[in-house]
Amino acid sequence: MPYEAPPDLAGLSLADVAALLEARRLPPVETWEPAHVGDSHMRIAANGRWYHEGGLITRPAMVRAFASLLLCDAGGQHWLVTPTQKLSIAVEDAAFLAVDLKEEDGNLVFRLNTDDLVIAGPAHPITAEGDPDSPAIYLGVRHGCRARLNRSTYAQLAEIALASDDLSVTSGTAHFPLSPA
Missing domain, CATH: 2.30.270.10 (duf1285 protein)
Incomplete structure (x- = not known):
């Protein structure tokens, strides 16, 4: 199914925003405890661009998908988490x-x-x-x-x-x- 970006923020009411937040179903990454822990070879630059093995990820849908799997532990390490893998990701400033x-x-x-x-x-x-x-x-x-x-x-x-x-x-x-x- 193709991704449809939400309308411009200025055109959304608070009720619209609440409805969009309610409709968004994010994966429960905080409950997953995968057996495999490794490195994703990914980096999020300070300007918000995502890289894999040095190459820029140019597909916004891929970035959105990866972003939905992110968590940051108490030590400040960011992880991409799936039910089977927990992969570190380098973050220069904020995710x-x-x-x-x-x-x-x-x-x-x-x-x-x-x-x-x-x-x-x-x-x-x-x-x-x-x-x-x-x-x-x-x-x-x-x-x-x-x-x-x-x-x-x-x-x-x-x-x-x-x-x-x-x-x-x-x-x-x-x-x-x-x-x-």
Whole structure:
């Protein structure tokens, strides 16, 4: 079945986003305990591009499929997990990029470079790292993986934060400072 990307984020209501999230069925990678552990010979560059044995993976459907199998352990190691294999994958910065943002009804919805949609909140926190002169903003995605906000999405979030007294944002019931600690 061909892949149909969700509509432009700006055209989606919060209810539309919730319905799309409900309809997306991701593999339960956190429950699988495969016997074979190895190396995938794959790398996710800081710019979000995926490579296998040095060659760029150019098919977006392949990237989306692999991304649905990702998890990051407590030590920061990323893995591609299937019921039969657990393969390490090198990640230069974050496994995903947040490439768009929409604020609606006090919620922040992000679109990732894989077309995944994520609503920031307690299960998907926004964190600031780096230093005040060059911060890096991340969004929790799933299974320990994160997305780094690209420049335009960072600018969108900063505009929202500038409206607050303390350079922070709120999404749902969660409050996130955008200044690195």
